[in-house]
Amino acid sequence: MKIRVFVTPKKNVLDPQGAAVGHALESLGLCGLKDSRVGKVVELNVDGPDTPQFRAQLDKLCRDLLSNPVIEDYHYEIAGH
Amino acid sequence: MNISVLQFPGSNCDQDAFQLFASGLGLPTRYVWHKDTRLGEADLVVLPGGFSYGDYLRCGAIARFSPVMGAVREYAGRGGLILGICNGFQILCEAGLLPGALIRNSSLEYRCMTCELAVEDAGPAFNPGTLGARIRLPIGHGEGNFRIDEAGRADLEANRQVILRYLDNPNGSLDGIAGVRSRAGNVFGMMPHPDRAFERFHPSRDGLSVARAVLASRFPDVIRKSA
Numbered sequence: 605m606k607i608r609v610f611v612t613p614k615k616n617v618l619d620p621q622g623a624a625v626g627h628a629l630e631s632l633g634l635c636g637l638k639d640s641r642v643g644k645v646v647e648l649n650v651d652g653p654d655t656p657q658f659r660a661q662l663d664k665l666c667r668d669l670l671s672n673p674v675i676e677d678y679h680y681e682i683a684g685h
Numbered sequence: 686m687n688i689s690v691l692q693f694p695g696s697n698c699d700q701d702a703f704q705l706f707a708s709g710l711g712l713p714t715r716y717v718w719h720k721d722t723r724l725g726e727a728d729l730v731v732l733p734g735g736f737s738y739g740d741y742l743r744c745g746a747i748a749r750f751s752p753v754m755g756a757v758r759e760y761a762g763r764g765g766l767i768l769g770i771c772n773g774f775q776i777l778c779e780a781g782l783l784p785g786a787l788i789r790n791s792s793l794e795y796r797c798m799t800c801e802l803a804v805e806d807a808g809p810a811f812n813p814g815t816l817g818a819r820i821r822l823p824i825g826h827g828e829g830n831f832r833i834d835e836a837g838r839a840d841l842e843a844n845r846q847v848i849l850r851y852l853d854n855p856n857g858s859l860d861g862i863a864g865v866r867s868r869a870g871n872v873f874g875m876m877p878h879p880d881r882a883f884e885r886f887h888p889s890r891d892g893l894s895v896a897r898a899v900l901a902s903r904f905p906d907v908i909r910k911s912a
Contacts, residue, residue: 613788616834617788617832618788618791618830618832618857619788620788620789620790620791620792620793620830620857621789621793624793669742669746669747669750670742672743672746672779672786674778674785674786674832674833674834674837675786675788675832
């Protein structure tokens with residue numbers, strides 16, 4: 605199955621990268637920009653069934669390694685099973 | 686008195702940290718490789734600066750899972766003294782041994798300069814009386830912007846866990862925070878480099894008093910003798 609984990613800065617955490625990208629977008633003519641935030645996507649390809657146990661393991665890995673819960677949120681999409 | 690300096694792949698201030706304690710303070714110092722699962726006899730464990738694991742994912746995120754970190758966690762739990770400098774501070778935050786997190790500098794620039802720092806009253810060994818009200822230490826980082834939520838910020842202040850603040854904030858850190866200690870007082874982390882401030886040719890020699898203050902928070906007598 606193919607998993608895409610999205611890691612984004614928490615809404616209330618300053619995102620200097622997102623702000624810089626926002627300024628650049630405005631300078632290129634984007635009007636009405638209210639917010640821009642930069643995160644990352646981690647793509648995984650895992651053999652095996654999508655079970656509640658697997659989801660629990662994936663959540664733990666997202667909290668422990670792929671995101672830092674102090675500053676980031678995550679969510680994921682699972683496809684191809 | 687044994688000082689252990691950890692080495693991760695990508696550490697590049699390990700020799701500076703080694704020299705701070707070995708030649709600066711004249712204390713027995715050795716390296717511990719990140720694959721070691723035991724620290725041996727250690728009175729202070731130092732996590733040095735650098736770019737462990739290429740700073741991939743987040744600074745310190747991967748080093749936090751190095752084999753040696755299990756021993757570091759256990760050592761911290763026993764009240765063992767730990768100092769994280771720069772990337773070492775980032776690793777300790779990622780590991781949950783210190784509160785907060787370090788994100789990109791607000792300028793998005795790598796900042797390499799000497800900073801004036803206010804010494805906070807953070808305990809009987811680390812305070813303006815032992816260190817002086819102002820010290821100067823070099824920084825060199827792109828991700829030193831300290832962040833913590835409101836509850837964490839209130840905890841830091843209530844428990845006097847902030848040890849150093851920038852006078853002229855170089856990275857956008859919340860409240861100018863440059864270094865913190867754990868609530869129990871045995872884990873210290875700072876973005877500025879005491880390991881780049883002890884030789885005559887360094888911008889200051891305040892790194893020596895910072896190293897002594899960290900050691901004195903657990904071993905007041907030993908430090909008095911070596912000082």
